[in-house]
Amino acid sequence: MTLAERPAGQQGEGLVVKLSQPGPIPLDAEFYCRPGELLALVGPSGSGKSTLLRAIAGLYAPARGRVSCGQETWYAADQGHDWSPQQRRVGMVFQDYALFPHLDAADNIATAMGHLPRSERRRRAADWLERVNLEGLERRLPRQLSGGQRQRVALARALAREPKVLLLDEPFSAVDQVTRRRLQRELVQLRERLSIPIVLVTHDLNEASALADRLCVLHAGRSLQQGAPEALFRRPASPAVARLLDRPNVFSGRVVATSQGLRLSWGEWCLEVAQGLDAYPVGSHLTWYLPASDIVLQRSDRPSRGIRENLVTARVDELLVLGGQSSVTLRVPHEPQPLRFDIATHAARRNGLVKGGWVRVSLLAAGIHVMQADMLPSSRDDDSP
């Protein structure tokens, strides 16, 4: 299923990665990244993200698989074909930036310009510093730069090599939040002028969905699903992906036949589901997921005129006001898992939402996504960094 969305004729264009090995770091991953596209590898720590990035760079050789970029094959385990990092021409930004501490900013960048005449390198390095908004800091040593400035030098050094692929290993994790936002915005601007595949490793889902064209979800070295962030967040391929993407509102239910057609039985309710239910036989147990945006609060003061499908009564378990948005946690009698959604704080006030009170919500039929029930990732501590 992982490569199902891959367009035909993709081979030979962009970066194509298929790597596996039983251990010592288990891997079973398959993904691609088109020229100009930004692919984010997401997953908890230990999911093999960084290892895969290192394998693309030629710093790690898994037991089986292939890595190719454009017309070049960089790695083919079965043929014993393994290009060195130097031959592959990758631009890599390391998590700790790995700037050369004894070289100033310009020389750090010039080091990656072996393909240019020596006399030109310093000048071109200065150009690069200007492009990453560091003009005038040529002579600064890495230790004299702030975290954000170091990251920019590392990015400039990676791009100064004129690489065929840009690899970013948690590039925003070592800076404060204000700097992180600014660096992310700069990366988005820089991307417009880059026509190479960009692979970003991150465990920050917000960062991944904000920056990436596509996500590839990894768990224990396996690529579970890939696709556009919005598609993944609405239709995770499995309960495991839903958990890894930190989605709330994952429940179990049963397919039942009613006079109006197939319905999803959930406690005392029979929910209408817009699509997907007919793929399962009547009586089968399955897992279903509802994006928080598809839970609609019914106005308490007057009957709702709009959508009234799948009306469910629930008790307000928790109401957290987080500035303009409030996070609402609801409990329904039969279900151990809560229903979670966000609502504008003023709307919560207007509807008189209080902890312990009862509300009616609509679970939109179009949003309900049914999945084969399978093993969930064992515990929550999988997710902690």
Next chain:
Amino acid sequence: MDAPALIVSLKLAVLTSAGLLLPALWLGRRLAQSRTRWKVLPESLVALPLVMPPTVMGFYLMLAFSADAPLGGIWQRLTGTSLNFSFSGILLASLIVNIPFAVQPIQRAFEALPDHLREAAWCSGLSPWRTFLSIELPLVMPGVVSALALTFAHTLGEFGVILMVGGAIDGETRTLAISIYDHVQAFDESAAGWMSALLLAISFITIAVVYGLSARHRWQAER
């Protein structure tokens, strides 16, 4: 002042430091980068001269250098001279005894280099050899200077091993340290005093240089 002894000592110290430089760079780097647990064996061998009594070390070297032993025999056949009681013999002994002083500071310096730096250099297109010359070597330079200075100072002061292997032949194997001992034995405390003061001064300057160089480099972060 025993000028021939001073010259032997200086010659021995310079040649020992110079002779150990490249092997220590190679071995220190290898040991620092090795991930196998078996590296405790070569590491222990390297450190052995630190903990062995110099007379014991000298005794074994003397046996190995004699014309009946394989090493001494080969030397005898190649050069027609004996390793024992010759400058070549005390130089070889000095090279062996000083291995830990040369290797360990260099190994520590390589261990302090993050792996990412080397990988970043490769990803920047630098060959392994270029990476060594322009990234690794400048960064381990304080360790290299320490190694050279410690080896130099330690060779000047070495007594037991040199005496066992070389005896005290004037202008050939009698070093300053041995000369001091001989002068004290002969109740010439004034000469011994001057020579001791000289060794003290050289040792102090060496250590000061080591500390000065390993203190702060421009590229090192303040802590």
